[in-house]
Amino acid sequence: MNSKEEQTNSEVTNLENESSIEKQKDANYINEQNGDNKVDEKSIGIEDEYKFGWSGYSEKTNGRFAMIGFLAIILIELFSQQSFLKWAGIL
Secondary structure: OOHHHHHHHHHHHHHHHHHHHHHHHOHHHHHHHHOOOOOOOOOOOOOOOOOOOOOHHHHHHHHHHHHHHHHHHHHHHHHHOOOHHHHOOOO
């Protein structure tokens, strides 16, 4: 190896060592290693209430109703032995 490659390899090794040292100093990393993951409820702002407009609650509710509707269409097609559009009189 030439000196340029050796210098690059040593820089990479130094960066890897520095990142592992920083991880070891980090309290969250230590807790992950020990398995002492405690959730601070104040840090997690769970808001499960209705707000007007685009919100997480609205998206979840809309998705749930969409899944129910899709399941209803599948069940209609299974029990009627015809497509939903034909059953609904569209085709």
